[in-house]
Amino acid sequence: MADYKLTELMVVRCAKEIKDEEVVFVGVGLPIMVAAFAFATHAPNMIMLTEGGAIRATAPEALAITVDDPAAFAGGDATSGMLATMAALQRGEVDVAFIGGAQIDKYGNINSTGAGDWTxxxxxxxxxxxxxANDMATSGKRVLAIMPQDRKKFVEKCEYITTPGYLGGPGEREKLGMIGGGPDCVVSTMGVYRFDEKSKEMYLAEYFPGQSVDKIKAACAWDLKVSPNVKETIAPTAEEVKVLRTLDPTGFYLG
Amino acid sequence: MAVIDKRMTLKEAVSKFIKDGDTVYYGGFQIMVPMALTHEIIRQKKKNLTTIESSTDVGGLDIMVGAGCVKEIHTAWIMNWYVKAPYAIRRAFNEGKLKRYDISNFGATSAMMAGFMGIPFMPILGNIGTDMQKHNTADLRIIEDPFTGKKVNVVRAWRADVGIIHAQKADRLGNVISYGTRGVTDEFGANGTKRGVIVTAEEIVEPEVTRTDPDRVIVPYFKTLAVVHCPYGAHPSACRGYYGLDIRFSQYQGRYERYADLLPAFLDEWVYGCKDHAAYIEKYKSKFGQAGLDRLKPKLGYTPSPKLGIDYGYHDPACWKGVPMYTDDRLKAYEEALAAKKGGK
Known part of the structure; x- marks a missing residue:
């Protein structure tokens, strides 16, 4: 088995959610690393959009620190600004909206506004x-989220809904006319989650090597449902780790 | 507006064109933050400002709030990413000194586009169903689409009284040349202003040079109130082609932002204690060395440059690996005392 770090496992696992030729709207942080890895491996024809307004057919030469870092723009195909990329979202042209956040609830709603009661x-x-993040999750065809996990971050109900998942449950997105399909997959620091087709509740689909279903349930503030087919996430191969470290030679993202 | 020479000092521009109580378009995004103008607004102790922007980084707006210049902000995202928090804003909100109206990035962009176009509001797809929609009815309302009868979310047009932006180049007439990200929202925010925009620029070029490539002009001269020649005017944020992001300085500043009783010392030293932005950069050199500034220099020649002699340059974020945190005696003493207090509990 390859020697790898948790961040490397998360990046490789996330990248598997991206198919070649898809249009991927990439948020800041590890998503940038995932996009670079996907470009370098199974998705060379991916189209990368950022909210700073870069449209790219190739990975940035180095890893940008922020979505608006000039490093994300150098060598881009078009750098026409946020209007161009966010309009593509509203036109329904984005396949994968790839976001992070501070807190997520069982319906995949995300809070990145604050802790406590706003009033x-x-x-x-x-x-x-x-x-x-709100624009991406409202209109992207499917939402991929990458999140740290503990009981304060995986909660029954977000203290503030910044970014819509399935809101209060089935049918609510449709009622409000949202064009995007909602959350599809969440990769945490402990495992991988999907959403029940009927109830729209998030359930555990995979646990990371070294984790267990019990440990993960203990790091989740609601009674987390577990897939009957739950399995261990496949660890990154030595080759995958090698590619990753070539992309981030200084360990800026991977640690 | 007359075709006149609009060059002036930072001090003249801010005292002449920003009034207490104004609504200000705060330019830039995570890069091109108008920091020199931020410092000057603080220096002149402007009061009761309302700001509009989509997202803003490196703590520029945070220190402006911390200095007591701002009463209301409309925003999608504000913080100093390099300390992962908007500390002064958090405190001002808790103390009831700051009203904050939240919206998404494209909500804010759409609001400024509506202002730019002179129309009252703009339909948007995002924000619906969230707590932003619930708490920010000043900017967001749901109405009936007159064509389909369906519900549609709309955002109120935002028009500032005056805008503050930083750009790579400007000419003396006020044509503003910005490239690399098309300014993200500067085009809408600045042109949508009621009175016009103050621009700081890395370089001043002749109008004849601007006219060789007018595609690059994001604000035409008739919307510009003042042009200030101001190298490093966006520092510690990046200005493409001129300098990369100064992560270590952002972190240094952020550690001051974190504590209410420490931030005034930062403002005294770096803002009130510097007569202008050139003095701020001199202070930087004396404290963190020329090497600190040199680290921000992009590699030029990265892309061939057919237009305006523009070389976008390339600044590799990997340059920060292994660079120690910036600090000073006061910050060290404060943080050590704090750690000792915590340890003693």
Missing amino acids: KKESFTYFAGSGG
Whole structure:
């Protein structure tokens, strides 16, 4: 078995959710690493969009620190600004909206606005806010999320819904006229989740090597359902790890 | 507006064109943050400003709020990414000194596009069904689509009184040349202003040079109030072709942003204590060395440059690997005292 880090496992697992030739709207952080890896391996014909406005048929030469980092733009195919890429989202042309967040709930709603009750101003702890995550998750055909996991981050109900998952359950997105299909897959620091077709509730599909269903359930604040076919995530191969480390030679993202 | 020479100092531009109580379009995104203008607004102790923008990084707006210049913000995303929080904004909100109206990036962009086009509102697909929709009815409402009868979310047009932006180049008439990201929202935010925009630029070019490639102009001269020649005017954020992002300085500043009783020392040293932006850069050199600035230089010649002699350059973020954190005696003493206090508990 290859020697790998948790971030490397997460990146390789996420990349498997991207198919060749898909249009992928890439958020900041590890998603940028995932896109670079997908380009270098099974998805050379992927189309990468960022909210800073870069449209790319090739991976950036180096890994951008932010979505608006000039490194994400150098050598791009078009750098026409946020209007161009976000409009493509609203036209329904984005296959995969790839986001992160601070807190997720059982219906895949994401909070990146703050902790606490917003109406109680004195105790609300602001984070940065939506950025483009809300737009991406509203209109992308399917949403892929990458999140750290513990009981404060995987909650029954988000304290503030910044970015819609399935909101309160089945049919709610449709009622509001959202064109995107909603969350499809969540990769956490512990395992991989999917959403039940009928109930729209998030369930555990895979546990990472070294994790167990019990440990994962303990790091989740609601009674997490587990797929009857739950399995261990396939570890990255030595070749995959080698490619990854070539892409991030200084360990900027991978640690 | 007359075709006149609009060049002036930072001090003149801000005192002449920004009034207490104004709504200000805050330019840039994660790069091209108008930091020199931010510092000057703080220096001149402007009050009760409202800001509009989509996303803004490196803590520029955070220190402007921390300095007490802002009463209301409309935003999709604000923080200093390099310390992972908007500390001064958080405190001001908790203390009831700041009103905050949240919206998504494209919600904010659409609001500014509506302002840019002079129409009252713009339909958008996002924000619906969320707590932003619930709490920010100042900007977001659901109406009936008159053509289909379906529900549609609309965002109110945002028009600032005045805009502040940083660009690579400008000419003396006020034509603003920005490239590399098309300014993300600067085109909408700046042109949508009621009075016009103040621009700081790395270089001033002749109008004849601008006219060799007018495609690059994101704000035409008639919307520009003032042109300020200001190298490193976006530091510590990046300005493509001129310098990359200064992560270590953003982190250094962010550690000051974190504590209410420490931030004033940063403002005293780096803002009030510097008479202008050139003095701020001199201070930087004396404290963190010319090497700190040199690290920000992009490799030029990365792409052939057919237009305006533009060389986009390329700054590799990997340059930061192994570079130690910036600090100083005051910050060290503060953080050590804090750690000792925590350890003692």
